[in-house]
Structure formats: structure tokens, C-alpha cells
Amino acid sequence: xxxxxxxxxxxxxxxxxxxxxxxxxxxxxxxxxxxxxxxxxxxxxxxxxxxxxxxxxxxxxxxxxxxxxxxxxxxxxxxxxxxxxxxxxxxxxxxxxxxxxxxxxxxxxxxxxxxxxxxxxxxxxxxxxxxxxxxxxxxxxxxxxxxxxxxxxxxxxxxxxxxxxxxxxxxxxxxxxxxxxxxxxxxxxxxxxxxxxxxxxxxxxxxxxxxxxxxxxxxxxxxxxxxxxxxxxxxxxxxxxxxxxxxxxxxxxxxxxxxxxxxxxxxxxxxxxxxxxxxxxxxxxxxxxxxxxxxxxxxxxxxxxxxxxxxxxxxxxxxxxxxxxxxxxxxxxxxxxxxxxxxxxxxxxxxxxxxxxxxxxxxxxxxxxxxxxxxxxxxxxxxxxxxxxxxxxxxxxxxxxxxxxxxxxxxxxxxxxxxxxxxxxxxxxxxxxxxxxxxxxxxxxxxxxxxxxxxxxxxxxxxxxxxxxxxxxxxxxxxxxxxxxxxxxxxxxxxxxxxxxxxxxxxxxxxxxxxxxxxxxxxxxxxxxxxxxxxxxxxxxxxxxxxxxxxxxxxxxxxxxxxxxxxxxxxxxxxxxxxxxxxxxxxxxxxxxxxxxxxxxxxxxxxxxxxxxxxxxxxxxxxxxxxxxxxxxxxxxxxxxxxxxxxxxxxxxxxxxxxxxxxxxxxxxxxxxxxxxxxxxxxxxxxxxxxxxxxxxxxxxxxxxxxxxxxxxxxxxxxxxxxxxxxxxxxxxxxxxxxxxxxxxxxxxxxxxxxxxxxxxxxxxxxxxxxxxxxxxxxxxxxxxxxxxxxxxxxxxxxxxxxxxxxxxxxxxxxxxxxx
Amino acid sequence: xxxxxxxxxxxxxxxxxxxxxxxxxxxxxxxxxxxxxxxxxxxxxxxxxxxxxxxxxxxxxxxxxxxxxxxxxxxxxxxxxxxxxxxxxxxxxxxxx
Numbered sequence: 001x002x003x004x005x006x007x008x009x010x011x012x013x014x015x016x017x018x019x020x021x022x023x024x025x026x027x028x029x030x031x032x033x034x035x036x037x038x039x040x041x042x043x044x045x046x047x048x049x050x051x052x053x054x055x056x057x058x059x060x061x062x063x064x065x066x067x068x069x070x071x072x073x074x075x076x077x078x079x080x081x082x083x084x085x086x087x088x089x090x091x092x093x094x095x096x097x098x099x100x101x102x103x104x105x106x107x108x109x110x111x112x113x114x115x116x117x118x119x120x121x122x123x124x125x126x127x128x129x130x131x132x133x134x135x136x137x138x139x140x141x142x143x144x145x146x147x148x149x150x151x152x153x154x155x156x157x158x159x160x161x162x163x164x165x166x167x168x169x170x171x172x173x174x175x176x177x178x179x180x181x182x183x184x185x186x187x188x189x190x191x192x193x194x195x196x197x198x199x200x201x202x203x204x205x206x207x208x209x210x211x212x213x214x215x216x217x218x219x220x221x222x223x224x225x226x227x228x229x230x231x232x233x234x235x236x237x238x239x240x241x242x243x244x245x246x247x248x249x250x251x252x253x254x255x256x257x258x259x260x261x262x263x264x265x266x267x268x269x270x271x272x273x274x275x276x277x278x279x280x281x282x283x284x285x286x287x288x289x290x291x292x293x294x295x296x297x298x299x300x301x302x303x304x305x306x307x308x309x310x311x312x313x314x315x316x317x318x319x320x321x322x323x324x325x326x327x328x329x330x331x332x333x334x335x336x337x338x339x340x341x342x343x344x345x346x347x348x349x350x351x352x353x354x355x356x357x358x359x360x361x362x363x364x365x366x367x368x369x370x371x372x373x374x375x376x377x378x379x380x381x382x383x384x385x386x387x388x389x390x391x392x393x394x395x396x397x398x399x400x401x402x403x404x405x406x407x408x409x410x411x412x413x414x415x416x417x418x419x420x421x422x423x424x425x426x427x428x429x430x431x432x433x434x435x436x437x438x439x440x441x442x443x444x445x446x447x448x449x450x451x452x453x454x455x456x457x458x459x460x461x462x463x464x465x466x467x468x469x470x471x472x473x474x475x476x477x478x479x480x481x482x483x484x485x486x487x488x489x490x491x492x493x494x495x496x497x498x499x500x501x502x503x504x505x506x507x508x509x510x511x512x513x514x515x516x517x518x519x520x521x522x523x524x525x526x527x528x529x530x531x532x533x534x535x536x537x538x539x540x541x542x543x544x545x546x547x548x549x550x551x552x553x554x555x556x557x558x559x560x561x562x563x564x565x566x567x568x569x570x571x572x573x574x575x576x577x578x579x580x581x582x583x584x585x586x587x588x589x590x591x592x593x594x595x596x597x598x599x600x601x602x603x604x605x606x607x608x609x610x611x612x613x614x615x616x617x618x619x620x621x622x623x624x625x626x627x628x629x630x631x632x633x634x635x636x637x638x639x640x641x642x643x644x645x646x647x648x649x650x651x652x653x654x655x656x657x658x659x660x661x662x663x664x665x666x667x668x669x670x671x672x673x674x675x676x677x678x679x680x681x682x683x684x685x686x687x688x689x690x691x692x693x694x695x696x697x698x699x700x701x702x703x704x705x706x707x708x709x710x711x712x713x714x715x716x717x718x719x720x721x722x723x724x725x726x727x728x729x730x731x732x733x734x735x736x737x738x739x740x741x742x743x744x745x746x747x748x749x750x751x752x753x754x755x756x757x758x759x760x761x762x763x764x765x766x767x768x769x770x771x772x773x774x775x776x777x778x779x780x781x782x783x784x785x786x787x788x789x790x791x792x793x794x795x796x797x798x799x800x801x802x803x804x805x806x807x808x809x810x811x812x813x814x815x816x817x818x819x820x
Numbered sequence: 821x822x823x824x825x826x827x828x829x830x831x832x833x834x835x836x837x838x839x840x841x842x843x844x845x846x847x848x849x850x851x852x853x854x855x856x857x858x859x860x861x862x863x864x865x866x867x868x869x870x871x872x873x874x875x876x877x878x879x880x881x882x883x884x885x886x887x888x889x890x891x892x893x894x895x896x897x898x899x900x901x902x903x904x905x906x907x908x909x910x911x912x913x914x915x916x917x
Contacts, residue, residue, distance in 0.1 A: 517915075518842060521842035521843070521846070522842060524842075525838075525841050525842055525844070596845075596846070597845055597846075598844065598845040598846075601845075
């Protein structure tokens with residue numbers, strides 16, 4: 001036969017791609033062997049199929065066909081059926097140069113310690129040798145009679161046996177280095193049912209394995225790991241079939257893997273303690289028939305021995321998997337067996353349920369729980385036999401610790417103060433010592449550990465505050481510690497001690513920054529703080545004391561003292577009494593205070609808490625500084641703009657809503673002399689003409705003038721005061737006369753000019769007839785303008801405007817109607 | 821007088837938030853996480869920098885990429901009468917003189 005035969009066979013051999021591939025299906029069988037073997041060797045990481053397969057098989061197809069005859073013995077037929085000649089004896093050929101190859105291999109591995117030993121460098125060894133290298137080593141191992149093939153390593157091969165291909169059947173034989181006769185015998189037996197044919201081959205293979213594993217516990221199959229070797233041996237000696245032993249563990253459902261769990265798991269110990277009686281001792285029914293059992297087991301044993309221990313699906317006994325096994329049993333045996341089986345399944349299910357949470361806790365967790373339980377045990381025992389204190393202590397330990405740390409009333413009068421830890425520890429130590437009769441040695445130990453822990457914690461806590469900062473050498477800055485009571489300071493600002501130096505350092509600062517934004521805001525905030533304190537104080541005012549109740553009187557006195565001191569504090573924070581510095585750009589602190597909306601809003605609240613003298617001081621301060629008051633200073637009409645900016649208008653509105661009523665409230669009660677004095681101050685300290693151009697300025701003037709008129713009407717003014725007043729009034733009138741036309745908002749159609757008419761009315765009432773004439777002349781244009789303008793307006797607005805004008809007209813004895 | 825100054829000024833600024841207190845009822849500029857800025861009147865705050873602002877103008881800056889992959893910053897402005905700002909998004913508070 002020619003190489004065509006060889007060609008045609010190859011694809012068939014290769015047919016199943018991927019993992020379905022049998023060992024002989026691969027183009028390079030030795031690679032598979034080496035891989036299987038490699039699991040037992042330390043260099044197995046480096047062995048991969050792709051690495052070891054050098055692609056020679058593919059080359060053969062295309063280019064090297066000419067030498068097929070040389071290689072395969074001169075046109076032998078089929079690859080498998082061909083008589084194996086010497087040419088194919090790679091091992092023999094290799095053995096001749098084995099020494100050289102060995103040297104080569106050592107040298108190579110020395111050069112490349114991590115390189116794959118299997119593939120020696122091709123330049124030193126012919127390619128054929130390189131290909132044979134794995135084969136040689138593998139066969140050596142297999143020829144060793146003491147060698148026991150690894151079950152796990154082979155399992156993949158066993159699975160392939162299920163396929164009805166003839167070729168994989170050869171595998172075990174090939175590995176065992178059988179002679180040709182044996183191979184032929186195998187092939188001939190192949191037609192016969194495998195139960196007979198395989199028996200002699202497989203039995204000796206598995207039996208020494210078992211006995212071997214008995215002697216070497218580490219090599220036990222997985223399922224056997226839980227069974228103590230002695231026990232196994234004993235069972236073995238009793239004649240229990242090894243296969244039966246082997247099959248016991250897999251009966252458990254899949255998740256129940258003995259070796260997977262830590263031996264120290266209590267739950268497991270519990271389970272294991274329950275298990276042996278039924279689990280490991282075989283049922284008595286099966287004892288009498290050892291010869292039968294092994295035989296039946298061995299038939300499916302080829303797959304089962306290898307697969308079973310790995311947890312193959314065994315929802316029923318392996319015995320039952322083969323139906324005719326049950327047939328062989330007697331009726332009684334079968335019933336007994338089935339009942340046994342049901343019982344076992346039930347128990348296994350129970351164990352499975354119990355073992356659901358296995359492995360969740362670490363040994364440390366378990367120790368911890370054990371300690372807690374022991375603690376509770378000790379506590380319970382202490383409760384029954386002992387005095388109250390200790391019972392309390394042991395019952396709620398943490399509460400006791402907490403309450404003592406928090407300084408709760410001590411339970412024990414003998415305890416020294418402030419040394420909670422020591423006393424506690426001493427106490428518990430005594431307690432335990434005093435009750436040595438209790439048989440809780442482990443608990444005692446445990447309590448000692450607890451004490452040590454507490455002691456350590458307390459010591460650590462004590463040690464900490466002592467060094468609040470840690471300066472690591474070579475580092476910039478410090479590391480500061482913190483705890484709940486002394487949090488880590490975010491900013492460590494050294495506050496100057498209340499010494500002389502601190503004050504002197506501070507004083508210039510306050511003076512310089514009295515009027516800057518921040519200090520003004522600070523003043524406002526501190527004033528608000530004090531205000532709130534005062535309002536709080538007001539709420540907590542004690543009832544007016546009885547004459548004879550000394551305690552209540554005392555209480556009241558204290559309260560009044562507190563109010564007074566708060567009042568002083570507030571007064572200082574308002575900075576009203578700061579000296580008035582003339583000719584400076586920075587406004588007076590109090591005026592600056594008023595320049596903020598919240599400062600304005602504070603005035604009504606402040607006025608409630610200050611006395612009349614303080615009120616007049618404030619009013620005086622405002623009047624004196626009318627020029628610099630923001631609502632006056634910023635409200636000056638600017639050429640080209642009809643009205644002040646929105647912010648200024650808002651400030652004006654706020655001032656007239658918040659501050660003016662307070663001032664008016666005082667002015668309406670103020671003595672006439674003060675009104676005269678205030679008007680004098682306006683004339684002396686301010687530029688009346690500019691003040692009068694603003695709404696607030698006019699408002700204050702109106703306030704003073706109308707108060708004077710009321711005083712006059714009421715006849716309360718003395719002749720001398722009145723003279724004084726007229727004097728001042730004339731002065732103001734003369735000053736303002738040229739600008740009467742300018743005090744109106746610039747355009748007729750802009751906003752509200754009522755306040756102007758109010759002012760003019762106040763002036764007109766107080767004015768002499770001659771002054772009234774001048775006044776009318778001064779504002780006649782505006783009056784006429786307004787009247788004409790109002791005719792263009794809707795009736796409602798028109799009447800409003802005219803009403804405003806009429807305020808003034810009526811004050812001087814006229815009426816708008818007359819102008820008709 | 822000097823003593824009273826000390827007592828008056830000492831409790832006013834002892835922690836950083838006291839500076840925020842100075843801006844109560846004043847216009848403040850608040851920078852928030854997520855490229856947002858607020859300008860408004862500070863009505864209230866707490867230790868978490870939770871804020872209540874009035875008359876707020878909120879500016880959101882959105883980076884947009886046009887076809888030429890040029891990044892343009894679009895500003896979205898919103899007006900709110902009153903706004904509660906959760907403190908965890910506050911980056912800075914600055915007085916807006």
C-alpha cells in the first residue's frame with residue numbers, strides 16, 4: 001500500500017476536533033501522554049499541546065511524502081494494521097543515544113531553567129529525536145512496576161471510552177507497554193461484551209491502587225479523604241469490598257464534599273460524629289456476599305472508580321444504576337436495600353440542608369462566637385449564685401462599662417474615683433477568683449483575655465491624649481490626634497492671652513478696621529447675638545416679686561442685672577459711642593452698621609431694648625451723620641438718571657420701613673428741646689440742601705418739623721423754646737428756599753413724590769405767611785405741572801397725585817380745586 | 821472700652837463658619853460641585869454648609885463639543901426665588917460685595 005492509505009487514514013483519525021479528541025486522534029500522541037504525565041511533574045506548566053506539537057504531521061502531507069516508505073517500512077498498509085517493523089522502533093533507536101540525549105537535556109535545562117524540558121534544542125538533536133523525547137521518558141515511567149497512574153490524570157481518557165471506537169481501547173494497554181500478543185488479544189476480545197473482556201485487565205489495575213492508597217493516606221481518592229486509614233484498613237480486612245467503600249461518599253449529594261470543609265468546623269464535627277455508624281460500616285445484609293459485590297461493582301467500575309469519587313451525579317446508589325444488579329438480589333435483600341437506601345437519602349438530604357452555611361465563618365469568627373457564648377455561660381452561672389453587683393456586672397457588661405465611663409453614680413462606694421479600669425478589672429478578677437469552684441476553666445481563660453483587652457484599650461486611651469501631636473522626624477508639620485472629646489483642631493490659632501501685650505496688639509487693629517466691611521458685619525452679627533440673648537432674657541423674665549419674698553427679689557435682681565449687662569454689651573457692639581471723626585472718608589461705625597440691610601432691620605428690635613437716652617443718642621447720631629448715611633449719600637440725584645439704582649431704592653425703602661418708624665416713635669415723644677437741638681444739628685453738621693434732595697433726608701426733616709408743629713398746637717412749647725425753634729426753622733427755610741424746586745424727583749412722571757409734598761406741607765404749616773408766599777412761588781411750577789400731568793392719568797392715579805399736592809396746598813390754606 | 825471691645829469681638833469669629841455668619845442676609849457667591857455657581861442672598865446656613873438662599877441666580881456651565889470638536893462652554897442661567905442648597909455640594913462661599 002502506498003502513502004495514499006496513510007493519507008486517507010489521517011483525516012479520519014483527526015476527525016473529532018477539540019476536546020472530543022481521543023489520545024490517538026491527535027497527530028502527536030506523545031504530546032498527549034506527556035501532558036497527562038505532566039500533571040505529576042513540576043514542569044507541567046510549560047507543556048502545552050501547541051508547544052510540543054511541531055507540525056511534522058502537516059509537513060508529511062505535503063513535502064515529505066517521498067520518505068514515507070523509509071519511515072514506515074516500505075509501503076506497509078494501514079497505519080494500525082501494519083506490522084511494526086524496526087523502523088518504527090523509536091524507543092530502540094533513541095535508547096542508543098539515550099546518554100547523549102540525557103546530557104543534552106541537562107545542559108539545556110541548565111541553560112534555560114524555565115524552558116520546557118520536553119523540547120530540546122533542534123540544532124543539537126535530530127528532529128526525530130526531538131519528537132521522541134517525551135515518549136522515551138513517559139515509557140520509562142510506565143515500565144516501572146511500582147508506578148501507579150494517577151486517577152485524576154486519566155479520567156479524561158476514560159470518558160473517551162464510552163465512544164464505541166476501537167482505537168481508544170488501546171490506551172491502557174499502550175501505556176502498560178504490552179506486548180504485541182497482548183494487544184492482539186485485546187483486539188480480539190473487543191467484540192465480546194466489555195463486562196467480560198475488560199474484567200481481567202481492569203481489576204488488577206484498580207486493586208493495587210486501593211491497597212496502595214491505604215498505605216499512603218495523602219494519595220487517597222477524594223471521596224476517601226474523610227475516612228481514617230485505620231478504619232479503611234479494618235474494613236478492608238473484614239472483607240468489605242473496596243469498591244463499596246469507595247462508593248459510599250458519592251452517595252451524598254453534590255455539594256456535600258467532605259474534603260472541601262475545614263475539619264474544625266463544629267457543625268461538621270457534629271455531622272461526622274453522626275455519620276460513621278451507618279455511613280462507614282456497610283449494611284449487614286451485604287456482608288454475606290462479598291464475592292458478589294465486588295464483581296458487580298467492577299463491571300461499571302471502569303467509569304465509576306474514576307468518576308465516582310469526583311462527585312459524579314449519584315442520586316441513587318451506584319448499585320442501582322445497573323438494573324440487573326437488583327435482579328441478582330433476593331426479594332428480602334432488595335427490600336432491605338431499598339429501605340436502607342431511602343433512609344440514607346433522607347439523612348443525606350438532612351445533612352445537605354444543615355451544611356448549607358458551611359464555610360461561611362472563618363475559624364476566627366467561630367472562636368469569637370464561642371467566646372461570646374462562654375461569656376454568657378459565665379454570666380448566667382454568676383447570676384444564679386452570687387450577689388447583686390456582680391450579677392449586674394456580668395449581665396450587662398457593656399452598659400456597666402459605659403455608665404461608669406460616663407461618670408454615672410458608682411455602684412461600689414469603695415471604688416476609687418477616676419480609675420474605672422483598674423477597679424473594674426480588680427473586681428472581676430476577685431469575682432472569678434472567688435468562684436473557682438465553678439468548672440469553667442475555659443471561661444476563666446476567656447475572661448482573662450477580656451480583661452486584658454479592656455486593660456489594653458483603657459491604657460491606649462489614656463496614653464493618647466498625653467501627646468496630642470506627633471512630629472515625625474524629617475516631615476513638615478505635625479500630626480495631631482483626635483478623639484471624640486477633643487476633636488482634631490482644624491485651625492490652631494494661638495489666641496493671645498489676656499495679658500497687656502495681647503491687648504495692645506489688638507487695639508490698633510480694631511481701630512483701623514472699625515469701618516471695614518468685615519468688622520462692620522462682625523459688629524452686626526455680635527449685636528444680633530446680643531439681641532437674641534436679650535430677647536431670650538425677656539422671655540425668661542421672672543414674675544414681679546412679692547415684697548416679702550427675698551428669694552424672688554433676689555432672683556429678679558439678678559435678672560435685671562443680666563438685662564443691664566446685656567444692654568451695655570449691645571450698646572457697645574452698636575458702636576454708637578465711637579468718637580465722631582470729622583473729615584474722614586470712613587463713615588462712623590454706627591452709620592456703617594446702618595448701611596447694611598440687616599443693620600437697618602435690627603434697629604426696631606434694638607429700640608425695644610434700649611432706654612430713651614440711648615434712643616436719642618442713636619437719633620442724634622443719625623442726624624449728625626445724615627450726609628454719610630448710605631440712604632442719603634447714595635440717593636443723591638445723578639444728572640441723566642431719573643432715579644437711584646435699584647439697590648439704593650431698596651435700601652431707602654427698607655430704611656423708611658425699618659428705621660424711620662423707630663425714630664418717629666421716639667421723636668413723637670421727645671421733648672421739644674431735643675427737637676430743636678436736632679434741627680440745629682442738621683443745620684450745623686450737614687449740608688441741608690443735599691440732604692433735602694433725598695427721601696430719607698426730607699423724611700427726617702419732615703419728622704422734626706411736624707413734631708414741632710404738634711408741640712406748638714398742643715401748646716406745650718415754652719416761649720423761649722419756640723423762639724429758638726423759629727430761629728432754626730428760618731435758617732433751614734432760607735437755606736432750602738433756592739432748592740425747593742430741586743427736592744422733587746427729577747421728572748414729573750417718575751414714581752412717588754408724596755414725601756416731598758408731605759415735607760412741603762410740614763414746612764408750610766410752620767412757616768410764616770411771608771414764608772408761605774415764597775414757598776408757593778418756589779413750588780408753583782411743580783404744582784401746575786402735576787395738575788396738568790394728572791389730567792393725562794387714569795382717574796385713580798390722578799386723584800392720588802392731586803391728593804398729594806393738596807397735602808401741601810391745604811397746609812398753606814389753598815386747594816387744588818382752586819387751580820381747576 | 822478696651823475690655824468691652826474684647827468681649828464684643830472675641831466670640832464673633834472663633835470658627836470658619838463664623839465668617840459665613842457675617843454674610844447672613846448679604847449677597848453671596850456660592851460655588852458648587854458640577855460646574856454650578858449661585859449668587860444669592862444668604863438666609864441661613866448650618867454646620868454642613870447647607871444653605872438657604874434667596875433671589876438666587878444659578879449658573880450652570882456646560883461644555884459642549886461641536887462638529888469641529890471645539891469645546892464651547894455654554895452657560896445656563898436660572899433664577900430662583902428661594903433655594904435650599906445641600907451642603908455636600910458646596911465648594912466655596914464668598915461674600916459678594
